[in-house]
Structures are given as C-alpha cells and as structure tokens.
Amino acid sequence: MKAPVRVAVTGAAGQISYSLLFRIAAGEMLGADQPVILQMLEITPALGALKGVAMELDDCAFPLLAGMVCTDDANVAFKDADYALLVGARPRGPGMERKDLLEANAAIFSAQGKAINDHASRAIKILVVGNPANTNALIAQRNAPDIDPRQFTAMTRLDHNRAMTQLAQKTGTTINDVTKLTIWGNHSSTQYPDIHHTGVDGKDAISLIDQAWYENDFIPTVQQRGAAIIDARGASSAASAANAAIFHMRDWALGTPDGDWTSMAVYSDGSYGIQEGLIYSFPCTCKDGDWQIVQGVELNDFSKAKMKATEEELQKERDAVSHLLP
Numbered sequence: 001m002k003a004p005v006r007v008a009v010t011g012a013a014g015q016i017s018y019s020l021l022f023r024i025a026a027g028e029m030l031g032a033d034q035p036v037i038l039q040m041l042e043i044t045p046a047l048g049a050l051k052g053v054a055m056e057l058d059d060c061a062f063p064l065l066a067g068m069v070c071t072d073d074a075n076v077a078f079k080d081a082d083y084a085l086l087v088g089a090r091p092r093g094p095g096m097e098r099k100d101l102l103e104a105n106a107a108i109f110s111a112q113g114k115a116i117n118d119h120a121s122r123a124i125k126i127l128v129v130g131n132p133a134n135t136n137a138l139i140a141q142r143n144a145p146d147i148d149p150r151q152f153t154a155m156t157r158l159d160h161n162r163a164m165t166q167l168a169q170k171t172g173t174t175i176n177d178v179t180k181l182t183i184w185g186n187h188s189s190t191q192y193p194d195i196h197h198t199g200v201d202g203k204d205a206i207s208l209i210d211q212a213w214y215e216n217d218f219i220p221t222v223q224q225r226g227a228a229i230i231d232a233r234g235a236s237s238a239a240s241a242a243n244a245a246i247f248h249m250r251d252w253a254l255g256t257p258d259g260d261w262t263s264m265a266v267y268s269d270g271s272y273g274i275q276e277g278l279i280y281s282f283p284c285t286c287k288d289g290d291w292q293i294v295q296g297v298e299l300n301d302f303s304k305a306k307m308k309a310t311e312e313e314l315q316k317e318r319d320a321v322s323h324l325l326p
C-alpha cells in the first residue's frame with residue numbers, strides 16, 4: 001500500500017461535496033491503491049453539518065480512508081495538502097450569470113490562495129470548482145506566489161462531459177465513441193465547445209452534423225446547461241459537478257488515455273494567442289502527474305472569434321477583481 005496523500009476539500013458540507021468526498025474516499029480519484037487523508041474546510045456555522053458528513057464517511061468503512069480533519073481554519077485544511085479541491089463558494093440562483101458571484105466569492109479565494117502558499121505541499125495540485133471558477137482560480141494563484149502557477153486549474157470538465165453526451169445523442173452513438181472534443185475559455189455562457197477535431201466512431205464529427213445544429217442548438221445547449229439544471233432542479237448541478245471534479249483530478253494525476261485529450265482550464269502560456277496568465281480552458285493531455293496544452297490544433301475564423309469572445313470575458317472578470325490580484 002502507498003503512503004497516504006492529503007486531499008483538502010473546501011465547502012465540505014455543501015451539496016457537491018456530499019457526492020465528492022465519498023468518491024474520493026472510495027479511491028475513484030487517485031486509484032484503488034492510494035490511501036487518502038481528507039482535510040475538510042467549512043465556515044464555522046456549518047461545522048455541525050460537516051461533523052455529520054464525517055460520521056457518514058466513518059460509517060462507510062472505506063479501506064482507503066486513512067484519516068480526516070474537519071476545520072474552519074484554512075491554514076489547518078491546507079497543511080501539507082497534496083491535492084486541493086476548492087468547492088466552497090456561493091452557487092448562483094435562477095436568472096444569474098456565474099460572474100454575478102464574483103463579488104460574493106472572490107475574497108474566499110484570495111484568503112485560500114494565501115493559506116495554500118503558506119501551508120500546502122509545494123507540489124500541490126489545485127482544482128477550483130466554486131464559481132466563477134476560472135477567475136477564482138486566478139485570484140488564488142496570484143495570492144500564492146511561491147507555488148508554480150501551473151498547479152492552479154479550474155473546472156471545465158463538466159462542460160466537456162456535457163458536450164460529449166450531446167454529440168453522442170445527436171449521432172446515435174455513445175460517449176465511448178467520442179474523442180478530442182474541446183471546451184475553450186471560460187466556464188460560463190461564453191465558453192466555446194469545439195467539435196472541429198472531434199472523432200465520432202472514427203469519423204469526423206463535423207461531417208455527421210449540420211452547421212445550423214452546431215451553431216444554434218449544440219453550442220447554446222452546452223453553454224446554458226448549468227442554468228437549465230438550476231431551472232429543473234431548483235439548485236445547481238451537484239453530482240455531475242462532483243463527477244467532473246473526480247475525472248479532472250484523476251486524469252491529471254493518473255494520465256489521459258492515449259489518442260485522446262480532455263479540457264482543463266489552466267494557466268495560459270500564450271498558446272493559440274490567448275493572453276498569458278489567464279486561466280483559460282484548452283485541450284490538454286496529462287502524463288506523469290503533469291498536463292500539457294495540445295499544440296497545433298487548426299482554427300478556422302469561426303473558432304477564432306468564439307475563442308476571442310470568451311478570452312475577453314475573462315479579461316473583464318480579471319479587471320473587476322484587480323484589487324485582489326497582487
């Protein structure tokens with residue numbers, strides 16, 4: 001058996017965490033041979049509820065669960081953490097855009113960035129789920145100057161999974177037939193789900209669908225899926241968000257399959273002309289615990305315009321929180 005690793009999860013008594021924690025403890029994120037210590041952070045009033053979650057984790061008798069910490073102190077939660085899933089933040093309600101949460105949530109991520117900087121393992125891998133996820137990741141990253149910016153990522157895997165399913169359903173296939181789909185940009189309604197390089201059962205996706213469906217149906221459906229879930233459920237996505245977080249971290253830690261890529265919002269190095277330093281979703285492959293942006297993807301004018309629009313939104317979000325960016 002390997003030595004346990006420390007996994008910090010914030011918002012641990014919230015609805016996403018109620019799916020997430022149990023799957024991490026079951027080994028679905030880091031593998032069936034990797035024991036974990038869960039370091040769970042909540043706000044003080046939610047510590048009672050968090051205790052109940054910890055009791056249920058105990059009652060699962062997970063063989064891989066090597067320890068638990070429940071705390072309202074970020075310095076304790078991130079102490080020596082090897083992985084951090086930053087979920088704790090307010091969700092949006094009906095009629096809101098995710099960026100409307102910026103004011104309510106941004107301060108959380110500057111404080112947590114500092115705590116990560118001061119206490120976490122230098123090799124920590126961080127996934128930001130709390131919305132607006134890309135800009136919250138940027139805030140945390142800029143407040144952690146001693147940690148490599150490549151270690152801060154934000155979640156567009158839920159969008160990626162949503163897009164795979166929409167395409168599979170349209171083409172009468174399954175997600176097992178879909179490869180090389182890309183979500184570019186922001187986890188928001190400007191994101192660009194790109195299927196120009198996607199394969200469906202060995203064929204080019206773009207040859208199987210018509211442009212009108214792609215532009216007027218597929219893209220808006222994926223962009224608006226979070227809002228559609230809120231309308232249907234009366235609360236934002238939780239189990240599917242937790243699932244996407246598991247997939248994102250699992251691929252980062254254990255690798256993406258050969259011949260495919262995934263979508264991750266990562267620190268832009270200027271690839272594809274996207275401004276350096278933004279946390280922008282790119283096609284990525286992962287190997288040996290590291291990610292790379294896939295290079296050489298050809299872009300037509302349609303794609304370039306969509307990628308620019310979502311980049312501009314991220315620049316605006318960044319400028320709106322400039323007071324939190326040292």
Ligand SMILES: NC(=O)c1ccc[n+]([C@@H]2O[C@H](COP(=O)([O-])OP(=O)(O)OC[C@H]3O[C@@H](n4cnc5c(N)ncnc54)[C@H](O)[C@@H]3O)[C@@H](O)[C@H]2O)c1
Nearest residue numbers: 011013014015016042088089090091129130131155158241
């Ligand atoms: N990136 C994505 O794809 C994606 C998908 C779904 C939801 N989300 C976002 O994830 C976030 C959480 O969603 P949820 O449904 O679990 O919300 P929730 O309200 O059920 O849970 C959030 C939890 O965070 C806690 N919290 C608040 N401030 C905190 C802090 N400073 N430190 C630690 N914990 C804190 C709250 O007490 C609460 O228990 C929301 O911002 C939501 O919009 C993102």
Ligand SMILES: O=C(O)C[C@H](O)C(=O)O
Nearest residue numbers: 092098131226227236237
């Ligand atoms: O849409 C939301 O606000 C929640 C989440 O970001 C989602 O995409 O489901």
